[in-house]
Amino acid sequence: MDIQDNIQWHLTFCSAVELALREYKNYLTYEQEHNLGKMPLKIDLLIIKNDIVDFFFGNNILEYKSPGDDVNAGTFYKALSYACLYNAEAGTADIFDADTTDSIVREEKPVKLLAQLGEKYSMTKKKAGIEE
Secondary structure (H helix, E strand, C coil): CCHHHHCCHHHHHHHHHHHHCHHHCCCCCCCCCCCCCCCCCCCCEEEECCCCCCCCCCEEEEEECCCCCCCCHHHHHHHHHHHHHHHHHHCCCCHHHCCEEEEEECCCCCHHHHHHHHCCCCCCEEECCEEC
């Protein structure tokens, strides 16, 4: 076994940063390997390409929100991060060639979120209940 396999690189990196910023130690708090959620990240549903529907790509991530769940900018960023993590794990070579869609599914239309997104992006109604 190579010695490189036994080195705790994250711990080493964190220690080096703390050392480099030691003159600010009274003003900083460090949290190594900070958990981003209470549970491990899991995609609600992943659909692999099929020929049934034309709006799916090769890999399709669906984030389901229960009735009453808030769908806001935080929900959007969380769903987007799932697609980014999925593509990173899949080793997608070209950032603009990722064959992945990311959908938020809920009972009611997230009017406020769509209005916010509409300020910067154009959206197209593909079918009843489906907007891009």
